Amino acid sequence: MSELRGVGIGLGVAQGVVVRMTEALPAPENSPSTVGADAERIRVRDAVSAVAAELTARGEAAGGSAQDVLEAQAMIAEDPTLQAEIDARIDAGSTAEWAVHDAFAGFKATLEAVGGYLGERAADLDDIAQRVLARLQGVDAPGVPDPGHPFVLVARDLAPADTALLDLGQVLALVTFDGGPTSHTAILAREKGIVAIVGAAEAASLATGQHVIVDAAAGVVTADPTDDEKERAAQRAAARESAVTLPPTAGALADGTPIALLANLGKPADAADAVARGAEGVGLFRTEFLFLSSAQAPTVAQQRESYRELLAAFPGKKVVVRMLDAGADKPLAFLNDAHEENPALGLRGLRALRASEDILREQLTALAEADAETDADLWVMAPMVATVEETEYFTALAREYGLKTAGVMVEVPASALLADRVLAHADFASIGTNDLTQYTMAADRLLGSVASFQDPWHPAVLRLVREVGAAGARLGKPVGICGEAAADPLLAIVLVGLGATSLSMAPSALADVRHSLSERTLDEARALAEAALAADDAAGARLAVLEAAASLPSHKKETTS
Template sequence: MSAMRGVGIGQGVATGPVVRMAEALPAPQDQPSTLSADEERTRAREAVSAVAAELQQRAEAAGGAAQEVLEAQAMIAEDPSLQDEIDSRLGEGATAEWAVHDAFAGFRATLEAVGGYLGERAADLDDIAQRVLARLQGVAAPGVPDPGHPFVLVARDLAPADTALLNLEQVLALITTDGGPTSHTAILAREKGIVAIVGAGDASALADGQTVIVDAAAGTVNDAPTAEEIAAVADRLAARAAEESGPPAPGALSDGTPIGLLANLGKPADAADAVSRGAEGVGLFRTEFLFLSSAQAPTIEQQRASYIELLQPFEGKKVVVRLLDAGADKPLAFLNDAHEENPALGLRGLRALRASEDILREQLTALAEADAATSADLWVMAPMVTTVEETAYFTALAHEYGLRTAGVMVEVPASALLADRVLAHADFASIGTNDLTQYTMAADRLLGSVASFQDPWHPAVLRLVREVGEAGARTGKPVGICGEAAADPLLAVVLVGLGATSLSMAPAALADVRRSLAAHSSDDARRLAEAALAADDAAGAREAARAASTTT
């Protein structure tokens, strides 16, 4: 066996022939146009509009996290300032192809200089520009190939527009040479249940037609499998199918210790899928969908109707609703329109809500009214809580509105390190591993250039999780995990070993995590956690836990 290593997404396995992603279109030549500026302007605007419309259609078809990403791309494509840059070049006699290419390149450099969320969106410009150029040249846009048979897709990375609409009957697995466990590709692959290996740099050597085995559980790509190894994959797939054919059991370790397996949801319509996959409730309901598409805050009545729609499918089950988490990568003009040099460290989460307390009180009112109208077990939590004072403020206010269970998100080291004092006021804590990793490692979680630092396996992050877990045990308060880390089946066991009492994730990840927990006891989980904590870096922690797991 010849194995290439990367970061596996989930615990699936697949085998099939490789099909490589086509290379990007070459940059057009800078040469004078033979058409008038008006004719070239018409060509450019029609191409941009067509691409924006296609992205919007893909967004509506994709749903979930992919929809938000694609809608953002559609907005970028038609950004007025970008159109002005294109028009300026056309006025100088350029072709539409060169004007688009050069304007997008300039816009990309500007966004990269800004950094943060906008800096990460700069990478999306490459995909949009390629689609516009393909439209102008009358050729197929670079994207996922269609060889007419099932295949393993190999690419440097995938644009959100491609990942969102992968044909799961044709794409057996996905291998990328770039990216990490929290990249857009990884998040969307996890959400769609795609067998994937990301960050497998050696995969660039794979050739079209070459048969491989992609083992996400092991994080390996076998580029020279034997007939026996391929047959073993078929047996493994059959066993997984048989196991998943019955009704899902509640989450538990092998010794019977219950571990609540919950779903992360972005809108009420996602609830049915979560229930069908065995979610025992909701560990994170993001309320931003109500606010991000509006020029002003939704009314109490509008909010109440959406919350009731969410709560009704979960009769008698826990539903944790996170209050509006605006700021940073989700700016809202009606909440905070002030320019911030570093918005990730600015007025976001509970800080922004306290600065506009009427919006906070209206949301609590709507949630309390929805709670009274349904029979779900509603929990509410505040995002980006940093201090004990903030905790006391929010929980007292939530209780004032009649909401029985009020907790906080632990996303910054300060609240993790003071978790015992935070939990003296809060009814529970929920650890957002995406932001906790970002702030611990000083690495913007949306910035591809520092993606290697954005790994929740890092022992520094795990130590902070342990602080919260131990505080929860001492105070008798629940500690949940609702970041991407909970969807990693092996890391899920480690997190339980660090004190997590529930795990919340994309519904597609529930089956793999349920299976992983059932294969380990409480003692196993603690042993895996100690092995990971003893490592020096994320890769070492992952390997140490994997090695410890094989001895169970």
């Protein structure tokens, strides 16, 4: 028996035999074409079209954030610049296979050199190239294996196209060597409720057929467990299944302190699942879906109908709508088409909306009209607010349109450090931990090479959260968390201890977080928060909280039959 450590996603535990991810196709040989350039170009276009269609179909079937990722991959596959590079190599006498391999490799190097959002997209090119090559060669694309029985999937990492359609009836758990808590794999695993451990470097030693226990709550993979360990893991899995299938209740700590548990949503159609899982409202509704698929901004009428559909699903409940958060990883030509060397630090969020104020005013108009037609409790917030002046600007504009509750997202250290002054004007603050971590640690959240820095457990990030929580408590203003950190059941307790009054997450994470909060009092949450703040780094903070939690009394409620 041996133990391998990584970052667990959620509280689940599963066990089974390992199946390793299928290896990548070997690079083709650079041999001259025997069928001519015209035939090779046709072969490439047919293969690329088929791959793009497959990625789009997978995205539509998966929905959620997976759909956004896969649709972006389909666009990359058909990029005209990339196609021109492939054609140039075919015209020079290469086969379709070599032209695809070499052009994708060159395109990847170019994007990596640019860095930022485009640098992260470079990682997707390997998966797309492999799929096109498999089409050209008439073989199955590398990806998730199908051994014909349930298994624990072990891989270096998963491409979004693979994670999106994992067969949850067969994949018992997921273990990756690479990645972190905010990687695509982790986010999609959390969204789908898959038991997962990411960043377990030593998992590369696991072999197909080996029995393992994957304990996400502890972040431990146990290889070759004893029969007793297998039995205990089975009992824990059964107990958790019973707990998460109970009728959902309102979020609260063990001492009765209410902590609203809300849903992060990307489309109105996602509302039904959130309601079924017990979401007490919406803590983050991303409006980008209306804009990203359009060459121009949607009309007020189009927006109003989508907002009305969303609000109607939550009568009497809080629904927090984020204004269009474009720029950086979501560029929109009609909002900001200027080239920026570092778009993550450029004209994004509220900055971009102020530069095109008509789009912001149209959003507020549509929201006000939808609010008048429904009885949800609508809150609106501006993204990427960095200054007090920006806060004053947005809250005044929102009230001009009759929207009674206007707040800001705290994603920039500046607004966290001035939270008392920001909250003097805003009705609430919502902390986006993904971006707050990125800007605190100077580590692009979309760049794999610095993924190890992108961890919201870092005490520097937690100190900023404490600043906002303390300001909210002094001024009587709500402070929510809507980043991926809220979906981590252990970190959720720490965030509450730092002053968060609500937590918003993917609906699939609600049950685990609800259960985790119910086992700790407010005083205990504050003590765990202090333990995290006293650490020097993210790993130390997580370990300190685990050790401190183990010494606290249990508040598990007794059940009767």
